[in-house]
Amino acid sequence: MDVLPDEQETLIQETAREFFAAESTPALVRAAEKDPSRYSAALWKKIADLGWLGISLPEDCGGQGLPLTYAGLLLEEAGRAIAPVPLHGTLVAALVLARHGSAAQRALLRQVVQGELILSFAVQGLQGAWSPAAEGLTGRAEGEYVVLNGSRTFVDGFRESGHCLVLYQAEGDGVAAALVDTTSAGMRGTDYVTTAKDSQARVDFDNVRVPKSALVGEPARGAAIARDLCDYAAALMTSQLAGATRRDMEFAVEYAGQREAFGQPIGAFQAIQHLCADMLIAVDGAQLLVHEALWRLDQGLPASIEVSQAKAFAGDKCIFVARSAQQIHGGIGFMMEFDLQLWYRRIVAWSLRCGSVREHRQQVAAALLEQPGKVRLGMPLVPA
Amino acid sequence: MDFTFSEEEEALRDEVQAFIKDNFTEEVLADLTTGKRGRGFGPKAAPIFRKIAERGWNAIVWPKAYGGQGGSRITQFLVEEEFYRAAQVVIGGGGTGTPAVLASGTEAQKQHYVPAAIRREIIFCQGYSEPHCGTDLAGVRCRATRTGEGDDIHYVVNGQKIYTTNAQVATHIFLLVRTDPESRRHAGLSILLVPMDTPGITVRPLLTVQNEPGGPAGTTYGEERTNEVFFDNVKVPASCLLGEEGDGWAVSQRGLNLDRVGAWRYLISVKRDEDIVNWLKSGDERAAPLKDDAAVRDKVAELWIEGQVCRLMTMRSMTIEQRGQAFNYEGAAEKVWAPEHGVRTTEAIGQMLGPHAQLLNGSPDNVQDGLYAHNLLSAFQSTVNHGSVQVMRDQIARKGLGLPKPRK
Numbered sequence: 001m002d003v004l005p006d007e008q009e010t011l012i013q014e015t016a017r018e019f020f021a022a023e024s025t026p027a028l029v030r031a032a033e034k035d036p037s038r039y040s041a042a043l044w045k046k047i048a049d050l051g052w053l054g055i056s057l058p059e060d061c062g063g064q065g066l067p068l069t070y071a072g073l074l075l076e077e078a079g080r081a082i083a084p085v086p087l088h089g090t091l092v093a094a095l096v097l098a099r100h101g102s103a104a105q106r107a108l109l110r111q112v113v114q115g116e117l118i119l120s121f122a123v124q125g126l127q128g129a130w131s132p133a134a135e136g137l138t139g140r141a142e143g144e145y146v147v148l149n150g151s152r153t154f155v156d157g158f159r160e161s162g163h164c165l166v167l168y169q170a171e172g173d174g175v176a177a178a179l180v181d182t183t184s185a186g187m188r189g190t191d192y193v194t195t196a197k198d199s200q201a202r203v204d205f206d207n208v209r210v211p212k213s214a215l216v217g218e219p220a221r222g223a224a225i226a227r228d229l230c231d232y233a234a235a236l237m238t239s240q241l242a243g244a245t246r247r248d249m250e251f252a253v254e255y256a257g258q259r260e261a262f263g264q265p266i267g268a269f270q271a272i273q274h275l276c277a278d279m280l281i282a283v284d285g286a287q288l289l290v291h292e293a294l295w296r297l298d299q300g301l302p303a304s305i306e307v308s309q310a311k312a313f314a315g316d317k318c319i320f321v322a323r324s325a326q327q328i329h330g331g332i333g334f335m336m337e338f339d340l341q342l343w344y345r346r347i348v349a350w351s352l353r354c355g356s357v358r359e360h361r362q363q364v365a366a367a368l369l370e371q372p373g374k375v376r377l378g379m380p381l382v383p384a
Numbered sequence: 385m386d387f388t389f390s391e392e393e394e395a396l397r398d399e400v401q402a403f404i405k406d407n408f409t410e411e412v413l414a415d416l417t418t419g420k421r422g423r424g425f426g427p428k429a430a431p432i433f434r435k436i437a438e439r440g441w442n443a444i445v446w447p448k449a450y451g452g453q454g455g456s457r458i459t460q461f462l463v464e465e466e467f468y469r470a471a472q473v474v475i476g477g478g479g480t481g482t483p484a485v486l487a488s489g490t491e492a493q494k495q496h497y498v499p500a501a502i503r504r505e506i507i508f509c510q511g512y513s514e515p516h517c518g519t520d521l522a523g524v525r526c527r528a529t530r531t532g533e534g535d536d537i538h539y540v541v542n543g544q545k546i547y548t549t550n551a552q553v554a555t556h557i558f559l560l561v562r563t564d565p566e567s568r569r570h571a572g573l574s575i576l577l578v579p580m581d582t583p584g585i586t587v588r589p590l591l592t593v594q595n596e597p598g599g600p601a602g603t604t605y606g607e608e609r610t611n612e613v614f615f616d617n618v619k620v621p622a623s624c625l626l627g628e629e630g631d632g633w634a635v636s637q638r639g640l641n642l643d644r645v646g647a648w649r650y651l652i653s654v655k656r657d658e659d660i661v662n663w664l665k666s667g668d669e670r671a672a673p674l675k676d677d678a679a680v681r682d683k684v685a686e687l688w689i690e691g692q693v694c695r696l697m698t699m700r701s702m703t704i705e706q707r708g709q710a711f712n713y714e715g716a717a718e719k720v721w722a723p724e725h726g727v728r729t730t731e732a733i734g735q736m737l738g739p740h741a742q743l744l745n746g747s748p749d750n751v752q753d754g755l756y757a758h759n760l761l762s763a764f765q766s767t768v769n770h771g772s773v774q775v776m777r778d779q780i781a782r783k784g785l786g787l788p789k790p791r792k
Contacts, residue, residue: 001393001458002386002706003699009385069385253785268790273781274774280784281717288696289689292387309689316686361685368688369675374662377654377691 020081032084038199048115061109068298079243086157093119120161122152130355132226196349252325282317312360417601419608424473450498464647481508488627509554528561573632584618599758653726713784723766730763
């Protein structure tokens with residue numbers, strides 16, 4: 001038991017922090033919001049050159065083979081600098097392919113690590129429910145093809161991704177996954193306009209013919225693949241969210257130490273101090289929960305409930321922190337020319353992505369109440 | 385990062401659980417969990433503590449030179465957790481006092497106090513709060529005057545302490561006194577280790593809100609009494625001084641973090657999260673409709689997740705201790721989060737149970753012997769004692785975040 005990052009983890013985290021602080025400036029973030037692609041290709045290239053896109057991918061896929069906790073730390077730092085790159089979607093899809101993909105799909109990961117292939121993933125239907133049940137998109141077998149019909153929503157990075165890892169309901173076979181070429185005929189992306197001004201899109205499938213070679217894993221493994229995809233996505237989204245929120249809190253603490261009112265820095269008032277103390281506790285809590293979830297995922301232990309715990313807590317508390325940071329800044333905080341709003345808008349979006357507080361709490365409640373036997377904190381729960 | 389206990393630690397947990405099953409009979413449990421004489425004390429309990437000490441379980445983390453095992457903080461936590469879960473008893477070889485003796489005592493003091501505390505022949509109570517000061521301990525007025533010559537150098541203590549839990553069963557009091565009458569605030573304070581049988585000490589019970597009827601086993605802060613302690617010209621040998629005279633503030637702070645974090649601190653805040661889930665699943669006919677209620681399910685999950693944060697903050701503190709690092713704000717953060725969680729969960733359970741949550745031990749129609757009603761009487765105590773959550777937030781803001789002190 002040693003729940004804090006060790007020396008090597010700390011070293012990677014600090015290196016990433018310095019890199020993103022220098023390279024992902026607010027000016028770059030603002031420019032990316034205006035770019036149709038919504039991301040910075042130059043920053044993406046630099047991240048790839050450092051080998052970070054393969055940080056937790058196996059060495060036989062061109063990765064560094066480091067535990068998943070490292071990918072989490074990297075996402076925290078990217079989130080901290082609200083880096084305008086499709087890191088989350090690419091890493092999530094790549095991790096699933098590394099674990100479940102065919103030899104040809106795993107071979108694609110070398111291109112991913114080089115920064116030459118961006119990936120996205122698609123889980124949610126028109127209802128927006130975060131669930132591995134893959135509702136809203138069906139696949140019908142037709143010879144050597146599967147024909148997809150329906151919709152996927154909130155697909156981040158779709159426009160720039162070469163392949164999209166798609167969950168669908170296979171006729172008679174339950175949930176299945178396919179790695180779909182995003183230029184396939186019948187596939188149409190429509191950009192959303194989100195608070196984060198990011199690259200989420202709805203993707204409609206109209207008789208999209210996907211070769212069977214693009215299916216991921218055996219049909220019988222579909223549910224497990226969907227579970228992994230949802231777990232990786234929600235956990236790493238929490239990492240990104242926690243990283244951004246910690247920076248947001250720091251802005252507020254810095255400002256409180258400088259801004260004077262009633263003859264002294266506002267940070268000297270207990271009302272502000274106690275609010276900041278609660279903000280720190282909230283961010284720490286989110287970070288501790290997600291570290292545990294990622295560590296368990298990396299160890300191959302059941303982790304879906306730990307992931308839901310982390311995302312539910314972060315979804316609730318990170319918005320509290322960001323809203324409090326706005327409160328401490330007063331009027332200047334919501335001026336477009338001031339950088340704080342860049343963080344606030346993303347924290348709002350990310351707290352809503354990959355499962356809402358309500359949805360993740362439902363998973364935790366079901367594990368607590370539907371499984372037989374007594375519960376004990378510290379002893380893992382099994383999903384209902 | 386590593387989020388599991390080792391195989392050896394899990395094997396030890398099994399061993400401790402088997403020990404508890406064999407030794408904590410109904411009779412012993414009744415003795416251990418009564419709040420009348422002080423929880424964890426009583427004639428039936430004494431032999432059990434001897435057995436625990438023989439196995440070294442209450443001194444895993446302490447140095448071998450003083451009767452400990454020289455083991456890890458994490459292992460000590462694991463063992464303490466099992467005993468607190470079983471009967472809300474705090475093992476750890478003397479609790480308050482002993483860690484400070486190890487940190488600041490002379491060799492002779494360590495040899496005198498620590499092995500005896502492990503055997504539970506020495507039990508400390510904590511003499512900090514006074515009627516006019518609790519959270520602001522730098523206001524301590526209890527006076528100790530140094531006097532005498534040669535072999536008869538001693539202190540004469542006069543004053544009063546309050547909320548001195550377990551003074552009625554303690555052999556010694558870990559006493560914060562003012563040795564320099566001209567001093568102010570943190571300067572001029574000292575720590576004396578005073579035998580409770582010294583002439584001039586009077587212990588008077590103060591009954592708590594948990595008195596009549598007493599709470600059932602499982603009640604947190606189920607003590608039915610605490611105490612006032614009066615010192616009237618109490619003569620204490622100079623050898624009872626811990627650390628340097630005038631250095632009492634620093635001496636009292638060493639080891640205080642471990643008073644604010646650890647197994648029992650964690651469990652008093654989260655045990656009821658488990659209790660309510662297990663009750664909802666118990667088949668009690670009042671539980672069945674609640675178990676399927678969407679609002680209850682959302683709240684139970686929210687509280688459970690908060691409980692997990694309590695656990696992880698505790699593990700963070702244990703990690704810092706285990707690594708030999710110093711706390712910055714982490715102990716204070718845990719001392720805010722866990723007690724306030726305990727209050728939130730207690731009050732939320734009250735609303736789930738509705739009117740039944742007011743029924744105390746012995747009442748008809750109560751739930752689990754009135755456990756949740758008794759918890760409602762005391763959950764807020766942990767946000768008050770051992771450093772109020774407001775003072776803890778001050779520490780987090782100033783030490784953890786570097787925010788400035790107010791200008792006068």
